[in-house]
Amino acid sequence: MREAIIVVDMLNDFVTGALACDRGKAIVPHLAKFLDGARKAGVPVIFANDCHTPVVDREFKVWGPHAVEGTKGAEVIPELKLNKEIDYVVPKKRYSGFFQTGLDALLRELGVDTVIVTGLHAHMCCRHTAADAFQLGYEVEVASDCIDAFTKEDYDIGIKYLKEVYGAKVMTSDDFIAKWRK
Ligand code: ZN
Numbered sequence: 418m419r420e421a422i423i424v425v426d427m428l429n430d431f432v433t434g435a436l437a438c439d440r441g442k443a444i445v446p447h448l449a450k451f452l453d454g455a456r457k458a459g460v461p462v463i464f465a466n467d468c469h470t471p472v473v474d475r476e477f478k479v480w481g482p483h484a485v486e487g488t489k490g491a492e493v494i495p496e497l498k499l500n501k502e503i504d505y506v507v508p509k510k511r512y513s514g515f516f517q518t519g520l521d522a523l524l525r526e527l528g529v530d531t532v533i534v535t536g537l538h539a540h541m542c543c544r545h546t547a548a549d550a551f552q553l554g555y556e557v558e559v560a561s562d563c564i565d566a567f568t569k570e571d572y573d574i575g576i577k578y579l580k581e582v583y584g585a586k587v588m589t590s591d592d593f594i595a596k597w598r599k
Contacts, residue, residue: 420558421461421529422452423514423550425536425543427497428466430490432537435483440565440572441537445496448535448563451590452497456504458597461527463505464493465514465536465546474510512542515549524555531556533593534585535563539575551583560590 427448428434432441452462467484468491469476476483484491486508493499499506507520514520524532532550534543534557543564547557559579566572579585588596 418531418556419528420531420533421463421524421527422455422533422535422560423520423546424448424452424462424464424493424497425514425534425546426465426467426484426538427494427536428484428490429492429494430483430488431467432494434490436480438537438565438567440567440569444563444565445494447590448560449496449498451535451560451563451594454590454594454597456500458594460597461505461529462503463507463514463520463523464497464499465507465509465518465520465542466493467491467510467542468508469510476511511545513545513549514542515546515553521549521553529555531558533558533560534579535560537564538566538571539564540566540571540578541575544575544578547579547583547585557583557585558593559585559587560593561587563590 468486
């Protein structure tokens with residue numbers, strides 16, 4: 418098994434900006450620690466980032482402007498210490514990290530067969546990303562304390578769906594890190 422972490426939309430606009438969310442803020446320390454553990458263990462960290470086209474982007478009809486390409490709101494939050502030397506960044510225009518992006522090719526080049534889904538939101542972009550991962554043949558895992566949504570209900574709905582529909586294995590980030598140390 419070769420794992421990679423996919424960090425979905427942990428961008429300024431989703432945590433403190435246009436679509437700010439307290440539950441998103443709450444996972445930041447857990448996720449920062451998890452990513453450090455992954456980097457030390459040689460597990461690839463891939464940021465799947467909303468990177469929307471100004472004004473006309475399809476998603477703005479639903480959510481209003483957010484994560485506009487080239488703006489501060491579209492940057493990964495500083496706490497996660499994106500390291501361009503060893504981490505990977507995949508810009509996306511839609512909910513799924515796979516839709517018309519280079520994510521599938523990147524995972525294949527890295528020899529990855531299992532993705533650990535983290536970030537925001539459990540019932541939307543994480544779910545769409547997990548759907549495509551499953552359909553493309555990847556195993557789906559979830560770090561339960563490093564993913565969230567606007568509400569507890571949305572979180573529960575998202576995690577339940579990932580478990581039931583994609584057979585996702587759900588573990589805490591500490592359990593993943595402990596497994597990598599063995
Ligand atoms: Zn978006």
